[in-house]
Amino acid sequence: MRKRLIALLAVLFAFGMLTACGSDDSSSSSSSEASSSSETEEEADSGPETKAAFIMVAPIGDAGWNYAHDVGRQYAEEMTGVETAYVDAVPEGTADFGNYVRDFIDQGYNVIIGTSFGYMDDMLALADEYPDVVFEHVSGYKMNETNFGNTFGRMYEPRYLSGMVAGSATTSNLIGYVAAFPIPEVIRGINAFTLGVQAINPDAEVEVIWTSTWFDPAVEGDSAQALLDKGADVIAMHQDSTAAGEKAEAAGARWVSYNTDMSEFAPEAFLTAPVWNWGPRYVEIIEAAQAGTYAPTAYWGSMAEGIVDLAPIASDVDQGVVDQVMEAKAAIIAGDLHPFTGPINDQDGNEVLAAGEVMDDGAMLGMMFFVEGVIGSTG
Amino acid sequence: MRQPRLSLREQPLPGGQPLAFGAGLLIALIVGTLLLLAAGHDPLKIYSRMFEASLGDPDAWAKTINRAVPLGLAGLAVAVAGSMGLWNIGAEGQIMAGAIAAAWVARIGGDWPGIILISMMLIAAIGGGGVLALGPALARAKLGVNEIITTLMLNEVAIRLVQWLIHGPWKDPDSFNFPLAPMLPDQARLPTLFSRTHFGLLIAVAVIVIASVAVRYTAWGYELRIAGSSEATARYSGISLSKKILTVLVLSGAIAGLAGGIELTGTADRLTETISNGFGFAGIIVAALALMRPSGVAVVALLFGAVQIGGQSIQTLGVSSSVSTILQAFVLFGAIGAGVLSRYRIVLDANTRSIKKEMSDD
Numbered sequence: 001m002r003k004r005l006i007a008l009l010a011v012l013f014a015f016g017m018l019t020a021c022g023s024d025d026s027s028s029s030s031s032s033e034a035s036s037s038s039e040t041e042e043e044a045d046s047g048p049e050t051k052a053a054f055i056m057v058a059p060i061g062d063a064g065w066n067y068a069h070d071v072g073r074q075y076a077e078e079m080t081g082v083e084t085a086y087v088d089a090v091p092e093g094t095a096d097f098g099n100y101v102r103d104f105i106d107q108g109y110n111v112i113i114g115t116s117f118g119y120m121d122d123m124l125a126l127a128d129e130y131p132d133v134v135f136e137h138v139s140g141y142k143m144n145e146t147n148f149g150n151t152f153g154r155m156y157e158p159r160y161l162s163g164m165v166a167g168s169a170t171t172s173n174l175i176g177y178v179a180a181f182p183i184p185e186v187i188r189g190i191n192a193f194t195l196g197v198q199a200i201n202p203d204a205e206v207e208v209i210w211t212s213t214w215f216d217p218a219v220e221g222d223s224a225q226a227l228l229d230k231g232a233d234v235i236a237m238h239q240d241s242t243a244a245g246e247k248a249e250a251a252g253a254r255w256v257s258y259n260t261d262m263s264e265f266a267p268e269a270f271l272t273a274p275v276w277n278w279g280p281r282y283v284e285i286i287e288a289a290q291a292g293t294y295a296p297t298a299y300w301g302s303m304a305e306g307i308v309d310l311a312p313i314a315s316d317v318d319q320g321v322v323d324q325v326m327e328a329k330a331a332i333i334a335g336d337l338h339p340f341t342g343p344i345n346d347q348d349g350n351e352v353l354a355a356g357e358v359m360d361d362g363a364m365l366g367m368m369f370f371v372e373g374v375i376g377s378t379g
Numbered sequence: 380m381r382q383p384r385l386s387l388r389e390q391p392l393p394g395g396q397p398l399a400f401g402a403g404l405l406i407a408l409i410v411g412t413l414l415l416l417a418a419g420h421d422p423l424k425i426y427s428r429m430f431e432a433s434l435g436d437p438d439a440w441a442k443t444i445n446r447a448v449p450l451g452l453a454g455l456a457v458a459v460a461g462s463m464g465l466w467n468i469g470a471e472g473q474i475m476a477g478a479i480a481a482a483w484v485a486r487i488g489g490d491w492p493g494i495i496l497i498s499m500m501l502i503a504a505i506g507g508g509g510v511l512a513l514g515p516a517l518a519r520a521k522l523g524v525n526e527i528i529t530t531l532m533l534n535e536v537a538i539r540l541v542q543w544l545i546h547g548p549w550k551d552p553d554s555f556n557f558p559l560a561p562m563l564p565d566q567a568r569l570p571t572l573f574s575r576t577h578f579g580l581l582i583a584v585a586v587i588v589i590a591s592v593a594v595r596y597t598a599w600g601y602e603l604r605i606a607g608s609s610e611a612t613a614r615y616s617g618i619s620l621s622k623k624i625l626t627v628l629v630l631s632g633a634i635a636g637l638a639g640g641i642e643l644t645g646t647a648d649r650l651t652e653t654i655s656n657g658f659g660f661a662g663i664i665v666a667a668l669a670l671m672r673p674s675g676v677a678v679v680a681l682l683f684g685a686v687q688i689g690g691q692s693i694q695t696l697g698v699s700s701s702v703s704t705i706l707q708a709f710v711l712f713g714a715i716g717a718g719v720l721s722r723y724r725i726v727l728d729a730n731t732r733s734i735k736k737e738m739s740d741d
Contacts, residue, residue: 059700087694093651096691099442103432103695117557121648141555183556212546212558368556 050111050290052076052282053104054086055097057116058215064240064259065214065276069115069138071260072278079283082290085109092118101126105133111289113282114138124148134289138278139185141298141365149296151281153307155185156192156364157332158274160339161310161325162256163196165272166204166234168321169254170197173204176227178237178244180214182378184367186238189274191371192339193236193256198373199328200321207232208376217243228253234271245269261311273311281307300361304333340364345372385723396721403717407709414709418702428696429689441574443684445646448579449474450687451680452638453662454669455587456508460526460631461671462594464607467628469515469530470635471659472537473508477639479541480507482560482650485567485643486549493566500567501582501640508636509629511537516628520621526628534659541652549650560650569645579641584677586634591674603627635659661687668714670722686710 052073060070066088077084087100097119101112111134114123120140127135127148135148143149166175175197179186194206207230209223221243224235228251235248236256245266248255255269263270281301288294301307310329313322331337342353347370353359368378412422433443453470460467467473481500488496515529544560551561569577594600606613606623613620642654665683669675690707694700 053695085695085697087691087700089700091653091656093647093649093653094656095442095445095646096656099688099691100695102438102442103692106432107695109695118559118651121562181556181558183558212542366555 048110049108050080050082050286051107051109052082052084052111052113052286052289053101053109054084054113054115055090055100055119056086056088057090057092057118058240059088060086061240063242063257063262063265066115066240068259068276069278072276072282075279076282076286079279080286080290082111082286090116092116097122098126105130110134111136111286113285134285134294136285143296143298145296147294147296149294149299151285151299151301152185153276154300154302155274155276155308156188156339157303158308158310159189159192160196160199160332161329162236162272162274163193163198164200164325164328165313165317165321166193166236166254166256167197167200168318169271170201170204170232170234172231172233173201174230174232175204175206175234175236176224176230176232177206177208177376178220178223178227178235178239179208179210180238181212182210182368184365187370187378188364188367189238190374191367194371194373195339195344200324204373206236206374208370208374210376211239213239215240217241220244221247224248225251235269242266257311263311263314270314271317272313275309275311277306277309280305302333303329304335346370347372347374383725383727385719386726388722388724396718399717399721400714403713404710405713406717407713410713411706411709414702414705415698418698420696420698420702425693425696425698428693429686432692433685433689437574439688441576442688443681444576444580445684446688447677447680447684448577448583448645449638449642449656449658450661450665450683451583451587451676452641453635453658454665454676454680454683455590455662455673456631456635456638457662457666458669458671458673458676459590459594459634460627461666462600462607462673463603463623463627465519465624465628465631466527467512467530467631467635468527468663469512469533469632469659470638470662471655471657472530472534473511473632473635474639474642474655474659475534475537475541476507476511476632477504477636478507478643478647478650478654479537479544479639480504480510480636481640481643482549482563485563486561489564491566493568496564496567497569497644500644501637504636504640504643505633506636508639509633511636512628512632516625516632519628520624530628538652541650541654545650545652551649562649563643563647567644569641577641577645579645582637582641586637587673587677590634591672594673635662664711668711668718670718682714683711 054069054073056066056069058066060066070086073084073086090096090100104112110132113136115138117139120137120142123135123137124142127144131147133147137150139152140150177190179190190208197204197206207227209227211219211223213219220239220241224244224247227235228247234254235244237244237258240259242262242265245255245257245262249266249269253269254271255266256271257273260275261273303309328337338358340359342357343351343355344353346352349372370378415422415425432439434440453474456470457467480503484500484503488499511533515526518524518529519526546558549560551559569579571577572580594603602618603623606618606620610620638658639654643650647654661683665676665679668679686707690703694703
């Protein structure tokens with residue numbers, strides 16, 4: 001036991017020596033960095049410098065949810081000149097999240113953006129602990145009155161449009177949908193997609209497989225394959241990997257990706273994609289924090305605001321269909337078309353929304369049923 | 380043909396271990412410097428951040444200690460089994476089983492006073508981990524089934540069980556159908572000692588001390604170590620091997636289960652599928668670094684925790700999670716490698732005859 005203590009002391013001593021030697025250098029180098037950056041950028045802030053940190057649940061990778069957020073982060077850094085940083089692969093529900101946030105705050109970061117649902121309760125507690133720091137949570141529903149808000153987008157709008165493209169592309173009239181978890185966000189997307197499919201092709205049906213993963217290429221690829229084997233000739237998805245698209249490509253089927261334009265991963269199969277565009281919203285949050293005017297909101301941005309969009313449509317899609325989709329897009333942006341407009345029936349044929357009525361936000365946010373034309377269960 | 384091989388030193392190097400650990404760490408930091416330079420970072424800035432964030436002030440110590448607690452208990456679980464030559468690769472799952480049991484108590488005891496609730500949660504956690512280890516223990520003790528395979532496979536079972544609970548019967552009705560267990564009641568949180576260091580520190584230290592004394596200074600521990608070094612000797616001296624295997628593996632699982640209970644009440648809001656956070660697998664490394672001696676795990680876990688916390692922290696300076704993980708691996712590998720070299724020496728054998736001779740001597 002005594003030997004071990006000596007060992008530890010020796011180790012700590014060695015470690016301490018190294019870092020002590022280093023700390024002079026590093027502090028001077030960081031201060032020189034700071035002075036040079038303030039010289040070049042000449043931001044005339046009165047208060048402490050604004051710095052934004054992003055925390056993500058999985059590696060940013062080269063496509064998908066976390067990648068889209070990182071693209072948004074870089075955009076915000078470019079547009080605001082504010083220093084940003086990120087950590088990825090931070091699991092939910094462990095001490096890690098809080099450790100990272102405190103690390104960032106120690107280093108002067110005063111805007112913390114968490115991009116995974118499971119960070120919600122941790123962020124709520126941390127926002128209380130650090131009242132001078134702005135916390136913004138993506139995809140959650142909790143907030144406070146001073147420094148903790150949430151952000152999300154009306155992905156159902158471009159989902160509807162991508163459904164129109166898929167409806168035009170299917171000849172077997174069976175479209176497969178590889179989906180993560182039966183939560184309202186995902187169910188809403190499936191329903192909007194299906195309504196879009198039926199706007200073009202009333203005979204087509206959408207069959208859903210739940211993977212219970214957000215990112216697991218093996219499971220998501222296998223699920224897509226199962227749907228292809230059942231005769232689906234278009235695959236849509238609510239997943240972060242590109243595996244479903246690769247299976248569609250191999251089978252000669254078509255693919256609607258998600259999160260980002262993933263056309264390079266399956267160039268033949270790719271039709272289009274509902275995509276995220278987080279940059280402008282991050283600019284808004286950072287600028288509000290910088291100006292001291294940040295007020296928490298439950299932001300649910302639309303295609304009109306630009307946080308969600310439809311990726312370019314594949315060049316081999318019939319021009320008539322493209323025109324129809326673009327018309328619908330313009331109508332949604334103008335507020336003339338709402339994907340969830342009655343009459344809407346559920347899977348069993350019961351009327352959920354009467355003709356002409358538009359579904360309110362509350363009903364959409366808690367959506368737990370499938371519309372007519374979806375094969376599968378929400379359980 | 381001269382072949383290098385490891386040979387046990389007749390006596391460990393005098394002062395060898397501290398020296399070797401220091402040297403190993405130094406080498407690791409030098410190699411790490413090259414890695415950081417290659418990745419375009421300032422090594423001194425990175426190392427100084429690593430140290431600051433893990434051991435620089437009381438808040439940093441709190442982070443390190445809270446991480447060292449589950450690492451130390453998981454390491455102890457592996458080391459206790461290892462004292463008898465058994466491999467418990469299932470600490471990860473046993474941590475989850477402990478957390479499940481503790482979460483179950485929190486569900487039924489939501490209105491109990493804190494001290495009773497937490498005590499019952501931790502007792503349940505011990506039971507949960509022990510129960511998960513019981514199967515492999517019985518199979519090994521009665522049928523001779525390799526415990527490495529069975530404990531490893533039960534990790535999968537445990538994580539599926541957590542997933543099933545979170546997606547099914549234990550899903551919070553207020554979570555908008557998100558697969559989340561409900562929050563723990565407020566009084567189910569372990570009290571803190573200083574900064575955010577939670578009471579689990581004292582529990583872990585107590586358990587490690589008791590286990591170390593038991594393995595090193597009691598007849599029970601003596602028999603354990605005999606059985607670990609030679610089954611034949613143990614049989615000859617009348618030690619009941621199957622009973623020992625059973626007790627030791629269940630005890631090992633129970634210790635890992637306790638780690639799960641402490642994680643749940645100490646750091647987590649609720650039961651999640653990430654509750655074990657790799658501590659069970661890291662515990663194997665902790666135990667190996669401690670040379671399978673229960674008395675060593677506390678120190679190793681603290682070092683390991685500091686390296687992990689420091690490694691996390693440098694990611695906030697823009698070091699990618701992969702580079703950070705490699706760096707942590709260097710540090711730990713340097714320390715392990717050095718630890719081995721302080722007990723073994725590298726011998727270049729002149730010819731095969733002497734190899735055979737030495738082998739027969741061993």
